[in-house]
Amino acid sequence: MKQKADVLQGTLALMVLKTLAVLGPLHGYGIARRIEQISGDLLAVNQGTLYPVLLRLEQEGAIASEWGASENNRRARFYRLTRLGRKQLQAETQDWEQTAAIIARFFDAKAEDLS
Amino acid sequence: MKSLKRFFRRVVNVATRRTQEERLREEIGEHIALQTEENLRAGLSPVEARRQAMLKFGGVEAMKQDYRAERGLVFIENLLGDLRNAGRTISRMPGLAAVIIVSLAIGIGVNTTILSWIQLILLKPVPGVSGASNFLLVEPRSESGGYAGASWLEYRDLQTRVPALRDIVASQMVPFNVGETGQTERTHGQLVSGNYFSALGLQPALGRFIRLEEAERPGTEPVVVISYDYWQTRFRGSPGVVGQKLRVNERDLTVIGVAPKEFQGTMVPLKFELWAPATMAPALLGGTRDLEDRSVRSFSLIGMLKPGATREEAQAELSTTMAQLARDYPEASAGIGGEILPFWDSPRGPQRMLISGLAVLEGVMLLLLLAVCGNTANLMLARGSSRQREVAVRVALGAGRWRIVSLVLSENMLLALLGASLGAALAVWGTTALRVAPMIGAFPIQFQTRIDEFTLAFAILLGVACGLIFSTAPALHLVKLDPQDGLRYGSNTPPRSRARQVLMGVEVGLAMAVLIAAALFLENFRAARQTDPRFRPEGVLLAAYDLSGRHPTEASEREFATRLLERLRSLPDVEAAAIATNVPLDLHGIPARPFTVEGRVRTEAGLDRAISNIATPGYFKVMAIPLLEGNDFADMRDKTAPAEAIVNEEFVRRYLNGSEALGRRIQTRAGSFVVIAVARDSVYDAFGEPPQPAVYFSYRDIPRDQGEIHLRARSGNETALTSEARAVLRGLDPMLPLYDVRTFSQHIDRNLYLRRVPARMFVVLGPLLLGLAAIGIYAVVSYAVARRTREIGVRLAFGATSGRVARQIIRENLGAIAWGTAIGWLLALEISVHAISKGVVNLSVFIGVPAILLGVAALACWIPARRASRIDPLAALRHE
Numbered sequence: 001m002k003q004k005a006d007v008l009q010g011t012l013a014l015m016v017l018k019t020l021a022v023l024g025p026l027h028g029y030g031i032a033r034r035i036e037q038i039s040g041d042l043l044a045v046n047q048g049t050l051y052p053v054l055l056r057l058e059q060e061g062a063i064a065s066e067w068g069a070s071e072n073n074r075r076a077r078f079y080r081l082t083r084l085g086r087k088q089l090q091a092e093t094q095d096w097e098q099t100a101a102i103i104a105r106f107f108d109a110k111a112e113d114l115s
Numbered sequence: 116m117k118s119l120k121r122f123f124r125r126v127v128n129v130a131t132r133r134t135q136e137e138r139l140r141e142e143i144g145e146h147i148a149l150q151t152e153e154n155l156r157a158g159l160s161p162v163e164a165r166r167q168a169m170l171k172f173g174g175v176e177a178m179k180q181d182y183r184a185e186r187g188l189v190f191i192e193n194l195l196g197d198l199r200n201a202g203r204t205i206s207r208m209p210g211l212a213a214v215i216i217v218s219l220a221i222g223i224g225v226n227t228t229i230l231s232w233i234q235l236i237l238l239k240p241v242p243g244v245s246g247a248s249n250f251l252l253v254e255p256r257s258e259s260g261g262y263a264g265a266s267w268l269e270y271r272d273l274q275t276r277v278p279a280l281r282d283i284v285a286s287q288m289v290p291f292n293v294g295e296t297g298q299t300e301r302t303h304g305q306l307v308s309g310n311y312f313s314a315l316g317l318q319p320a321l322g323r324f325i326r327l328e329e330a331e332r333p334g335t336e337p338v339v340v341i342s343y344d345y346w347q348t349r350f351r352g353s354p355g356v357v358g359q360k361l362r363v364n365e366r367d368l369t370v371i372g373v374a375p376k377e378f379q380g381t382m383v384p385l386k387f388e389l390w391a392p393a394t395m396a397p398a399l400l401g402g403t404r405d406l407e408d409r410s411v412r413s414f415s416l417i418g419m420l421k422p423g424a425t426r427e428e429a430q431a432e433l434s435t436t437m438a439q440l441a442r443d444y445p446e447a448s449a450g451i452g453g454e455i456l457p458f459w460d461s462p463r464g465p466q467r468m469l470i471s472g473l474a475v476l477e478g479v480m481l482l483l484l485l486a487v488c489g490n491t492a493n494l495m496l497a498r499g500s501s502r503q504r505e506v507a508v509r510v511a512l513g514a515g516r517w518r519i520v521s522l523v524l525s526e527n528m529l530l531a532l533l534g535a536s537l538g539a540a541l542a543v544w545g546t547t548a549l550r551v552a553p554m555i556g557a558f559p560i561q562f563q564t565r566i567d568e569f570t571l572a573f574a575i576l577l578g579v580a581c582g583l584i585f586s587t588a589p590a591l592h593l594v595k596l597d598p599q600d601g602l603r604y605g606s607n608t609p610p611r612s613r614a615r616q617v618l619m620g621v622e623v624g625l626a627m628a629v630l631i632a633a634a635l636f637l638e639n640f641r642a643a644r645q646t647d648p649r650f651r652p653e654g655v656l657l658a659a660y661d662l663s664g665r666h667p668t669e670a671s672e673r674e675f676a677t678r679l680l681e682r683l684r685s686l687p688d689v690e691a692a693a694i695a696t697n698v699p700l701d702l703h704g705i706p707a708r709p710f711t712v713e714g715r716v717r718t719e720a721g722l723d724r725a726i727s728n729i730a731t732p733g734y735f736k737v738m739a740i741p742l743l744e745g746n747d748f749a750d751m752r753d754k755t756a757p758a759e760a761i762v763n764e765e766f767v768r769r770y771l772n773g774s775e776a777l778g779r780r781i782q783t784r785a786g787s788f789v790v791i792a793v794a795r796d797s798v799y800d801a802f803g804e805p806p807q808p809a810v811y812f813s814y815r816d817i818p819r820d821q822g823e824i825h826l827r828a829r830s831g832n833e834t835a836l837t838s839e840a841r842a843v844l845r846g847l848d849p850m851l852p853l854y855d856v857r858t859f860s861q862h863i864d865r866n867l868y869l870r871r872v873p874a875r876m877f878v879v880l881g882p883l884l885l886g887l888a889a890i891g892i893y894a895v896v897s898y899a900v901a902r903r904t905r906e907i908g909v910r911l912a913f914g915a916t917s918g919r920v921a922r923q924i925i926r927e928n929l930g931a932i933a934w935g936t937a938i939g940w941l942l943a944l945e946i947s948v949h950a951i952s953k954g955v956v957n958l959s960v961f962i963g964v965p966a967i968l969l970g971v972a973a974l975a976c977w978i979p980a981r982r983a984s985r986i987d988p989l990a991a992l993r994h995e
Contacts, residue, residue, distance in 0.1 A: 027145065027146075027149075028142055028145070028146050029145065029146045029149040029150065032146070033153075046172075046173035046174075046178075047146070047150075047171050047172045047173060048143070048172045048173040048174065048175060048177075048178035049173065049178060049181070051139065051142065051143070051178060051182055052178065052181040052182045055182060070145065070149065071149075072149075072152065074145060074148070075141065075145070076142075076145045077138070077141075077142050077145070
């Protein structure tokens with residue numbers, strides 16, 4: 001149970017970083033929307049879970065935030081990627097691709113390949 | 116690195132919590148507003164749009180929890196919350212909190228004070244000298260078990276013949292008369308070996324110390340080192356003091372240096388002001404044989420191990436050397452071995468008296484602290500059961516076990532630490548009080564106790580330990596609580612808590628043990644004080660004179676004493692007068708001298724020894740020691756009588772096999788003496804000592820330059836004789852001071868001083884402990900009674916008399932108390948039989964203390980019980 005949540009959080013953090021890297025500074029809602037558009041139902045129910053992740057990333061120094069005006073001219077908190085965040089994204093993307101590749105190979109492997 | 120950074124952010128966040136909450140709320144609001152707009156654009160109704168947005172966002176509270184967990188340090192936040200809560204709880208029960216804090220403070224304060232004292236003796240036995248705790252005592256020990264001290268020549272031998280010791284230093288305590296003749300002032304100092312200061316690793320505050328070669332041969336440079344305090348008070352800290360002359364015992368000594376500030380000599384707690392080379396002894400002490408006579412054992416030796424050497428090696432080398440010396444000098448050293456002892460474990464002198472009292476005291480005080488903890492645990496437990504509902508609500512709302520435990524813990528820890536801080540403050544006060552140097556008669560004493568980091572840490576540690584101890588019971592109790600039970604309103608009487616009763620019993624038992632120990636200690640002290648010394652100190656005035664500065668001859672010494680006594684005896688109020696060299700019950704004991712008895716064949720090697728005193732005729736009359744056979748010494752002017760000696764009963768028993776004593780001859784180095792009388796045994800060194808053989812020589816035969824004048828007042832008012840005695844001495848020699856004037860009772864008192872300090876502490880702490888026990892019992896019973904108001908109301912309504920109700924409550928509680936008392940009693944008995952009185956049971960203490968304790972306990976039960984039994988049944992039944 002706990003492990004699953006960790007995986008989700010880990011991936012969520014990566015998605016946040018990627019989103020910010022692609023789209024530039026965004027507020028929380030914008031990030032949620034973007035992740036929803038791409039990932040489908042991952043955030044369809046619990047958009048709120050995004051905020052603890054944002055906080056953690058900010059505490060780690062991967063992203064920074066400041067107040068700005070939203071589309072409808074209200075005060076909103078905008079997050080942007082820091083240099084550290086960019087590096088982290090790079091590293092984690094590599095990690096992720098590597099891991100994904102290995103897992104994929106495992107799934108592709110047939111019984112006869114192992115004998 | 117990353118986690119560290121996060122940690123700091125979190126710490127900052129804990130501090131800025133409010134603004135952070137604000138920010139999150141705003142962000143959530145914005146998020147939902149944007150989602151709602153989106154939904155509106157998708158064509159939903161405004162209400163539905165908002166509802167969908169909220170749904171999509173998910174559980175706000177759960178998210179906030181996550182967010183908080185992510186943001187701050189949950190542990191610290193909880194702790195701060197708990198502490199705030201604890202602060203509130205404590206401020207709601209000021210009376211109870213005050214009792215707990217004050218009792219803890221006393222317990223911790225007393226323990227810390229005593230620890231600082233013990234620490235001083237164990238870790239810093241020589242103030243101003245680092246590493247003194249590693250010093251060793253080198254103690255010559257006679258076969259009869261006495262520690263006699265070392266002679267100077269023996270010291271010189273040991274210095275080269277115990278290679279495991281890097282340095283051995285010798286010192287001897289001596290009284291000095293400082294100043295010009297006629298206006299001298301009594302000051303205490305030490306005669307020291309040449310390596311004294313360098314081996315101790317001291318640096319002079321000014322000038323230099325005694326050089327090695329200055330204590331090599333007698334008659335070298337007359338120099339003296341003064342203490343820092345002496346420099347400050349007598350020379351106003353003038354830097355020009357070095358090179359000045361100081362008149363000491365009629366000799367001019369040149370001040371060569373000032374000792375460092377804290378240094379007070381190597382016989383703590385005695386405080387010395389002057390240090391002169393040991394080789395000055397003959398010049399300063401009027402021709403003593405200290406430097407050439409191996410049987411004059413006046414020096415104390417301190418040794419330091421060579422790096423890598425062990426105490427066992429040193430001991431082996433010392434034993435070999437002492438055996439060799441015993442063969443080489445049988446007359447002075449036969450039967451004398453040697454012992455290496457840790458510095459704190461001094462077998463004689465002031466340190467010995469202090470350390471034994473302190474050890475008992477610290478043990479008792481730790482028990483006292485334990486009793487305080489028991490008391491507090493009980494109070495907290497009683498309070499804990501009245502807050503079962505609160506805890507049940509917390510549990511029902513989802514508080515975990517650890518949260519409950521930490522709730523209880525933080526509350527108790529707060530109390531404990533408050534108690535510890537107050538205790539530390541008390542200890543600071545206590546150690547300062549100890550530092551104030553009292554004069555024990557002529558002996559200046561100083562304890563350089565202080566509260567340092569170590570003792571402070573000890574106080575806090577005690578506080579934490581106490582907190583943990585008295586948290587355990589309530590925490591366990593509350594954790595086991597079933598919220599359902601707790602929430603059900605107090606319709607049923609709460610299950611009677613066994614824990615509380617047991618704790619109460621334990622506490623009373625501890626109090627019992629401590630009180631008995633205290634009472635025994637006091638009783639022993641009092642008994643010692645009241646033991647018949649077998650002479651009569653009441654009505655006797657003591658005063659000392661010293662001719663050593665006058666370079667007198669034997670004849671002039673005898674003449675002086677004779678004329679002094681004649682004049683004193685002519686005073687109307689003087690019933691009897693005498694002069695003796697030693698006074699019984701002296702802090703430093705009376706010397707024992709070797710001798711041989713004519714016609715006695717010794718079976719063991721070595722010489723017979725007996726306590727020896729030199730006295731004038733009339734001594735036994737002044738002291739009221741009856742002569743069982745024979746008559747007093749011949750008159751001082753008698754030139755024909757042979758040299759005389761008077762022995763005591765024990766001497767006759769031990770050395771004359773109980774046969775006829777009169778006419779027997781005793782041979783000492785001073786000559787041959789004929790026994791002319793047998794005196795009754797009396798006390799010489801300490802109250803309660805076993806009978807010791809003693810021999811008195813006549814002042815006529817062995818005149819001395821120093822003497823203690825003993826005067827018995829006819830009226831019984833000995834202090835009135837002081838001025839007359841002074842006048843007499845002035846009449847004989849206007850320039851000679853009379854010093855150390857005191858009544859015999861004062862003399863005894865000041866020598867008991869070091870034993871009296873712990874005894875006094877017991878006098879204060881006994882009642883305190885009793886008070887604590889009473890408060891504990893009172894609190895427990897009144898809480899228990901308050902919880903049972905309804906039950907009592909029902910019983911009263913059904914016709915029980917209030918007396919019956921009160922009796923029942925008292926009976927229930929006294930049961931537990933009686934158990935505790937019995938166990939504590941047995942414990943104390945065990946300790947007493949094995950450790951204190953060695954098989955003798957002091958009945959008055961073992962019956963009296965429990966009687967008092969049970970009486971106080973019954974009273975502490977009775978007050979709340981009576982209050983409970985007086986309530987109106989109707990009011991009690993309405994009581995929720």
